[in-house]
Amino acid sequence: MRRRPRHDPAGIFTGPTAAIAVILGAVALVLLYAPIAGLAVLSFSARPLTGIPWPLTLDWYTDLFTGEDARWIGPLVTSIGIGLLVSFLATAAALAIGRVMPLIRRRGGLLVAYLSVLVLPGILVGIAVLFFYRGLLDFRTGFWSVVLVHFVWALPFALLCILIVTVRFDHRLLEAATDLGANKIRQFIDIELPLLNPGITASAFFSFLLSFNELPRTLYTRGGITTLPYYIWTASASHSSAVSLIYALSAIIMVASFVIVLIATRVLMRSR
Amino acid sequence: MSVASTSLDSPAAAAAARPGVRRRPLRPSVDRAALVVLTALWAIGVLLPILSLVVISVLQGRGLSFLWTVSLQPYADILVSYRIEPVLRTLRIVVVITALEFVLGFPFALWLAKGLREGWTKSILIVLLIVPFFLSPAARTIVWRPILGREGLVNILLTSTNLTAEPLDWLLFTEFAIHLGLIGPYFPSMVLPIFISVSLIDDELIKASRDLGATPMQTLRTVVLPLAMPGIAAGVVFTAVPMLGDNIASTLLGGGQVSMIAEGFDDLIRAMNYPAAAALGTTLLVAFAFLALCIRFVLKRLGTGFDIFEGMKG
Numbered sequence: 001m002r003r004r005p006r007h008d009p010a011g012i013f014t015g016p017t018a019a020i021a022v023i024l025g026a027v028a029l030v031l032l033y034a035p036i037a038g039l040a041v042l043s044f045s046a047r048p049l050t051g052i053p054w055p056l057t058l059d060w061y062t063d064l065f066t067g068e069d070a071r072w073i074g075p076l077v078t079s080i081g082i083g084l085l086v087s088f089l090a091t092a093a094a095l096a097i098g099r100v101m102p103l104i105r106r107r108g109g110l111l112v113a114y115l116s117v118l119v120l121p122g123i124l125v126g127i128a129v130l131f132f133y134r135g136l137l138d139f140r141t142g143f144w145s146v147v148l149v150h151f152v153w154a155l156p157f158a159l160l161c162i163l164i165v166t167v168r169f170d171h172r173l174l175e176a177a178t179d180l181g182a183n184k185i186r187q188f189i190d191i192e193l194p195l196l197n198p199g200i201t202a203s204a205f206f207s208f209l210l211s212f213n214e215l216p217r218t219l220y221t222r223g224g225i226t227t228l229p230y231y232i233w234t235a236s237a238s239h240s241s242a243v244s245l246i247y248a249l250s251a252i253i254m255v256a257s258f259v260i261v262l263i264a265t266r267v268l269m270r271s272r
Numbered sequence: 273m274s275v276a277s278t279s280l281d282s283p284a285a286a287a288a289a290r291p292g293v294r295r296r297p298l299r300p301s302v303d304r305a306a307l308v309v310l311t312a313l314w315a316i317g318v319l320l321p322i323l324s325l326v327v328i329s330v331l332q333g334r335g336l337s338f339l340w341t342v343s344l345q346p347y348a349d350i351l352v353s354y355r356i357e358p359v360l361r362t363l364r365i366v367v368v369i370t371a372l373e374f375v376l377g378f379p380f381a382l383w384l385a386k387g388l389r390e391g392w393t394k395s396i397l398i399v400l401l402i403v404p405f406f407l408s409p410a411a412r413t414i415v416w417r418p419i420l421g422r423e424g425l426v427n428i429l430l431t432s433t434n435l436t437a438e439p440l441d442w443l444l445f446t447e448f449a450i451h452l453g454l455i456g457p458y459f460p461s462m463v464l465p466i467f468i469s470v471s472l473i474d475d476e477l478i479k480a481s482r483d484l485g486a487t488p489m490q491t492l493r494t495v496v497l498p499l500a501m502p503g504i505a506a507g508v509v510f511t512a513v514p515m516l517g518d519n520i521a522s523t524l525l526g527g528g529q530v531s532m533i534a535e536g537f538d539d540l541i542r543a544m545n546y547p548a549a550a551a552l553g554t555t556l557l558v559a560f561a562f563l564a565l566c567i568r569f570v571l572k573r574l575g576t577g578f579d580i581f582e583g584m585k586g
Contacts, residue, residue, distance in 0.1 A: 012382065012386050012387065012478060012488050012491060012492060012496065013382075013383060013386070013387040013488065014488060017379075017488065018383055018387050020379060021379035021380050021382065021383035021387065022380070022383060024375070024376045024377075024379050024380055025376065025377070025379070025380030025383070025384070025463075027376060028373070028376040028377065028380070028455060028456065028459040028463075029400065029459070031452065031455045031456035031459070032404060032455075032456035032457065032459055032460070033400070033456075034456075035412040035413065035415040035416060035419075035456065036404075036407065036412050038415040038419060039411060039412060039414075039415045042415060042418065048418060049417075049418050049421075050418060050423055050424065050425070050428065051418035051419045051421070051424040051425030051426075051428070052425060052428065093310055096303075096306045096307065096310055097307055097310055097311070099303065100303045100304055100306070100307045101307070104304070104307075110311065113311070113314065113315070113319065114314065117318065117319075117322070118510075119509055119510060119513045119514060119560065120322065120513065120514070120517075120556075120557075120560065121513065121514050121515075121516055121517020121518065121534075121556060122514070122517065122519075123517045123519050123534055123537055124322070124325075124517050124553050124556055124557070125322065127325070127537060127541070127549060127550075127553055128321045128322040128324065128325050128553065129321055131321070131324065131325065131328050131546060131549075131550060132320070132321030132324045133321065135328070135338060135546065136324065136328075136338070148317070148318075152318050155314075157405075184302075206406060209406040210405075210406060213406065213407060213408040213409075215408070215409070215410055215520070216517070216519055216520070216534075219519075220541065229408055229410060232408070232410060232411065233410050236410065236414050236524075237523070237524070243414075246411075246414070247414075247415075250408065250411035250414075253408060253411070254407055254408065254411060254412075257406055257407050257408070258403060258407070260406075261399075261402065261403045261406045262399065262403075265399050265402060265403075269395070
C-alpha cells in the first residue's frame, strides 16, 4: 500500500499544489494583516504620515490624554454605551430565536430572513433606516436609530453563535427535568443556560465589538451623536495633524478588540 | 391556544393525564410566541424599511418629504453620465476583486480543510481569518496612505535605492490603491464559507475516488467541486455584495479622484435628492436578488443543497 503523505490526510494535495495553495493564501493574509501591523508600528513613529517607523516615540500616546486632544473620550463613552446595549439586545433576541429555531419546520426560510441583512452593504442599511423612519415616519434620528442599525448588524452574528450551541442541545434533558418536577424557569436557568453559555458569551462579546467598530451604518443614522469610529473617520479624513493621534487611538482599540475576539473564539471553540 | 381548548373540552381527561405529559406541548408554544413576535418585529422594523427603498425610488421629493406621485425621474437622475460612471467602475472592481479572491481563496480553503491536520496551525489560521471581521475597517485601511503616498514608505524606498528616479504617482488615490485595499478585508468572507463546505465533505469520498484511480485533479473536479458549490456560492455572495457598497476603501484610498457607488449615495444625499439615492439602493438590492437567484438556480441544477443546521453539528 502507498504511504499516505503526512501533511495530507485526505490525499488531494501533492507537495507542489499544497505549496501553491499556501502561497496564494499567504499573499492574501499578508495584504490583510500588513495594514494592521503597520498601524501598530506607525503609532510609535515620530513621523507616522511618512510611513517610516523610526525614530520611535511615545508622544502620540501621551498626547491622547492631554487637553484638546482628549476629545475622543466623549465618543468612547457613547460607543461603549451603545455597544453594551446592542450586545444585550442582540444576544437576548438571538437566544429567544435560536433556541426555538432548530425545532421548527420552516427554519431554512426563517434563517435566510435573519441572515440576508448580513450581506447587504452597510451604507444601504443605514440609508434605508434613515429614509423609512426619518422620511416616511418622521422620527428624529439619534441614539435609538444608531442602536437599531447596530442591532441589525450584530443580530445575524449573534444568532450564528447561539445556533452553534442550540443545534446540539439535547431536548430530552428538558423532558427529564419536567418529569422530575422542575418548572420552566428552573429548567431554563439550571439546564439551558449553562449548556448554551459558550454561545451566549461569544455572542455578547462579538455583538459588542461589531457595534463598537461599526461605521457605514452609523454614517447616515447618527443624528447628532458621535460614536468613536465616526470621530476617528472624520479626524482621519481631515488631513490635519490629528491623524497621527488617530493611529495611536486606533492601535489601542485594535489591540483591545483583538484580545476580546480571542477570548470569545476560545470560549466558542471549547464548547465543541 | 390548542392546549387551552383541549383542556377545556375534556377537563377530566386532562386531569387524568400525568402533569408532565400535559405541560409539555405548552412549553414550545410560549417559546414559539416569542419567535413569532420577534420575527414579526424584524420583518416590520428591519426588512420593510429596506424594501421601502424600492417604493421611495419611484417617488418625487425634495429632502425627506416625499410626494406620493409616481415618477421615474430618480432613475433618470442616476443614469446621467457622471453618476453612472462610478456605478460601472464599482461593478468592474467588484467583479475583478471577487474573481481574485476566489483564485487566492479557493486553493487555500481547500488546503485548510483537507490538506492540513487538526492542530495548532489550523486553529491559528482559522482565528486569523475570523478576527478581522471585528476590527475597525477604517483603521486598517487608513494605514495604506502613508505606505503608498507620494512621500510615503514605498516611494522613499524606491527613490533611495534608485529603482525609480521620480516617486510613483499611481500608487495612491488610484484604482490600483482601491484594489490593493480591498483584497485583504474581503479575503475571509470568501475563504470561510468555502472552508466550511469543504470541511463537511467526508474524507472517505475523497479516498474512494483516489483508490478508484482518479488523479487529484479528477477528484477535485468530480468530487470536491460539486460538493463545495454551496460554499463557493456563499463565498461569492458574501464577498461581492457588501463590496458593492464599500465606502471605506474608495473614500480613503480613492481620495475623491476615483469614486465608487458609496460616494454616489453621499453625493445624492448631500444634494437632498433622496429618491435618486433610493433608486441607487434599489439597483444594489436588485443586483443582490439577481445574484441570489442565479446561485439558487445553479445549485438546483447541480442538485446540491447545504443544510447549515447539519453543518453546525459537525
